[in-house]
Amino acid sequence: MSISQNFQFSQGSLQDYVDCPRRFQLKYVQQLAWPAVDAEPALENELYLKQGSAFHRLVQQYLLGVSAEKLTPLAAQDLQLARWWENFLNSTKDLAGLTDTASVERFPEISLSAPLGRYRLVGKYDLLVIDRTSEPYFTIYDWKTSRKQPKREWLAANLQTRVYPYLLTRAGADLNAQNPIAPEKIEMVYWFANFPGAPLRFPYSPTQCTADEKFITDLIAEIDTLGDEPAPLTDNEKRCRYCVYRSLCNRGIQAGPFSEAEDEAARDDFDFELDFEQIAEIEF
Numbered sequence: 001m002s003i004s005q006n007f008q009f010s011q012g013s014l015q016d017y018v019d020c021p022r023r024f025q026l027k028y029v030q031q032l033a034w035p036a037v038d039a040e041p042a043l044e045n046e047l048y049l050k051q052g053s054a055f056h057r058l059v060q061q062y063l064l065g066v067s068a069e070k071l072t073p074l075a076a077q078d079l080q081l082a083r084w085w086e087n088f089l090n091s092t093k094d095l096a097g098l099t100d101t102a103s104v105e106r107f108p109e110i111s112l113s114a115p116l117g118r119y120r121l122v123g124k125y126d127l128l129v130i131d132r133t134s135e136p137y138f139t140i141y142d143w144k145t146s147r148k149q150p151k152r153e154w155l156a157a158n159l160q161t162r163v164y165p166y167l168l169t170r171a172g173a174d175l176n177a178q179n180p181i182a183p184e185k186i187e188m189v190y191w192f193a194n195f196p197g198a199p200l201r202f203p204y205s206p207t208q209c210t211a212d213e214k215f216i217t218d219l220i221a222e223i224d225t226l227g228d229e230p231a232p233l234t235d236n237e238k239r240c241r242y243c244v245y246r247s248l249c250n251r252g253i254q255a256g257p258f259s260e261a262e263d264e265a266a267r268d269d270f271d272f273e274l275d276f277e278q279i280a281e282i283e284f
Helices: 011-019 021-029 042-063 068-075 079-094 152-157 159-171 206-223
Strands: 104-116 119-131 137-144 186-192 195-203
Touching: 011 021, 011 159, 011 206, 042 068, 042 079, 042 104, 042 119, 042 137, 068 079, 079 195, 104 159, 104 206, 119 159, 137 159, 152 159, 152 195, 159 186, 159 206
Parallel strands: 137 186
Antiparallel strands: 104 119, 119 137, 186 195
16 A cells, blocks of 8 residues: 555655654554544643643634734633733733834735646645735744743754745745745744743755755655655654554553643644634724
8 A cells, every 4th residue: 555646745745754654654544534633631732732722723813913912812711822812912022023014014824736747735824924024034933832941952953844835935925926945045943832932943045945945855755655654653652652552563651741742833723712713803
């Protein structure tokens, strides 16, 4: 069994393969649902993910023009969410492009896609800011609700940090008057809701872009060779504690504590019980 010709690679699926080829195979090739949780306590972990999803939705609404005054009562329904929201509002003046200026365009939750060999590479960005003061400059923002701040070197190696800027160079011409976006005109910024004063910035470069293109295309070519035989398991068994397939792979039964997870691999889209119908009719 091989991967579908219509498969679209994302930073999340590529990260799964890098973390554990067998996990990728079970999840995306065999599409195997497995009855296990990825962290314990399960309810606490699920609540935290829901809070993170709700935070992303609040920020999206704010960037689309809904006032902070209308959104703050929604955030106040949950103490954790209210703290993250206050941290965000207090940080907007320090994050380039988040305050209103005539020369800045903001694209929250924008999706991009580009062909890559027989497949496509896709990405959904929390926020893309284009500053057209002189030459256009592109800032990719990603909001993190991590319980602890990841190390810079960990994020530098993470597929999100490599895929998002690279994909922008491949698929961003429509945002740049049909001209390719030069890598040196791109920066990726991670902002942490729990650590608002310590964003991590990753300027892009032609050298990094070339390296990322080779890494990503080589990785997809390697994935393309997957057959019916079980793919190799990760050598880092700590990852198995946060993988739903751990019992299938004889890597234990008990899930790891969510409080010790280094970072969420990707944001899950949960519905959170905030009354967004209150703002559905707002014009902006």
